Amino acid sequence: MERINLVYIHCHDVGRYISPFGYKMDTPCLQQLAESGMLFRNMHCAAPSCSPSRAAMLTGMYAHCSGMYGLVNRGFELEKKECHLAPWLSCNDYKTILAGTQHVVKDRDGIPYDIILEEKKGEKVLNSQRLVCQGMEALDSLNGESFFLDIGFGDTHRPYRDGTAQYNPAYIYPPEPLPDTRQVREDMAGFMAEAKIFDNAVGSIINGLDSRGLLQNTLILCTTDHGIAFPAMKCNLNKFGTGVFCIMSLPGKIMKGSASDALLSQIDLFPTICELLELPQPPWLQGTSFIPLLKGNNEQIRDELFAEITYHCNYEPQRMVRTPNYLYIRRYTSRNKVYCADCDEGLSKQMWMENGWQDRSVDKEQLYDLMFDPQEAKNQVNNPEYESVLVDMRERLDCWQHETSDFLYTGKECKFITNTPEGNIYVSKDTDCNTSDLWLIQEQPKGYA
Incomplete structure (x- = not known):
């Protein structure tokens, strides 16, 4: 019997802002893909930061368990490389191919794919269509072997191009956490222009597989790493940070043409892929297969999920537990202000900075009622009506941290790379402004949090 191939299509910073979620986005190819399979409307990443999110999904392990505490471009790297999906598939006689973005190891050959395609020509990153052509050419070079094509795109990462010529800001709906101003709408137009480029690439992949007679026997997984790069979204443990689109x-x-509302984590994808491809599951997996959902069963696979962030541009350790009805977030920092450098530069951030965003306080504990507060805006931690819920959610998070040996719970030392040349962990208000300023600090002293 012919084995099933796997194509994993991924992008930066899209969250759920594509047309299958009802947004007025120019993404017809993603709409077509969703209608050809299943859309997961309640999928969450395990860490709303680029490298930890990808590491969690591709190892089936929480980021602190796989040793991925922060960004590759800030000096971190996946420690448990042997747990990555690619070598597991190689061990099971799949030809593995890397095209485009990977973002979990410093060196492009750090994960042993069988074929590793160049992402750049000189210093310039290849455009999306060229990356697709590379991937298709690699498939053409195979001799009938089953394959895993990992193809990643960076278009939707900031900085955005000017999208106002394509999309009139007068008719754009802003991201939910932000005010409806022209500045935000112009910013969103830039995102929409980048999302269109990604969508075109998805369409080219589908057409390429179809023209090669591979579409009928290939599992397509298309998803993103975390929420869009706007204030109060990416790098946050609310739904705007952890909520991601996922299509299979x-x-x-x-x-075909179905959607699931089940609560799911991206760490559930590895075991599900193994089951679909009829492969054994490796012993390190921490997720749960959701195969029953693929047949249309409308059931809950899990009654809770967890996510974390330790380091993006700043050391800002937080953990969360989400159930179908509640969200609980716990911060492990004595600084109760927004860490602004963890938000990429753009028009929306500029507007918030000009209006005092740095001076706003952030609660150490947060509890949200997802039924009556779906925007996750009203903290109920100090509301006595939610006392029993708060106790339950605290216990759930404590139990998970204990079971997974989270260093924040056990007191174990965690490697980090400091924000400043002087070795400071927490930056001042003056220095905690621009992501790019912190990224310029390449060689930094290492220590322990």
Whole structure:
């Protein structure tokens, strides 16, 4: 019997802002892909920061368990490389191919894919269509072997191009946490222009597989790392940070034109892929297969999920637990202000900075009622009506941290790279402004948090 191939299509910073979620986005190819398979409307990443999110998904382990505490471009790297999906598939006789972005190891050959394609020509990153051509050419070079194509795109990462010529800001709806101003709408137009480029690449991949007679026997997984790069979204443990789009398509195996509302984590993808490809599951997996959902069963696979952030540009350790009805977030920092450098530069951030964003306080504990507060805006920690819920959510988080040996719970030392040349962990108001300023600090002293 012919084995199922796997194509993993991924992008930066898209959250759920694509047309299948009802947003007025110019993403017809993603809409087509969703209608050919299943859309997961309540999927969350395990860490709303680029490298930890990808590491968690591709190892099936929480970021602190795989040793991925922060960004590759800030000096971190996946420690448990042997737990990555690619070598596991190689061990099971799949030809593995890397095209485009990877973002979990410093050196491009740090994960042993069988074929590693160049992401750049000189210093310039190849455009999306060229990356697709590379990937398709690599498939053409195979001799009938089953394959895993990992193809990643960086277009939707800031900085954005000017999108106002394509999309009139007068008719754009802003991201939910932000005010409806022209500045925000112009910013969103830039995102929409980048999302269109990604969508075109998705369409080219689908067409390339179809023209090669591979579409009917290929599992397509298309997702993103975390929420969009706007204030109060990316790098946050609310739904705007952890909520991601996820589409899976496989003719005859996944119900066509369907959607699931089940609460899911991206660490559930590895075990699900193994089951779909009829492969054994490695012993390190911490997620749960959601195969029953693919047949249209409307059931809950899990009654809770967890996510974390330790380091993005700043050391800002936080943990959260989410259930179908509640969200609880715990911060492990004595600084109760916003860490602004963890938000990429853009028009929306500029507007918030000009209006005192740095001076706003952030609660150490947060509890949200997801039924009556779906925007996750009203903290109920100090509301006596939610006392029993708060106790339950605290216990759930404590239990998970204990079971996974989270260093924040056990007191174990965690490697980090400091924010400043002087070795400071927490930056001042004057220095905690621009992401790019912190990124310029390449060689930094290392220590322990």
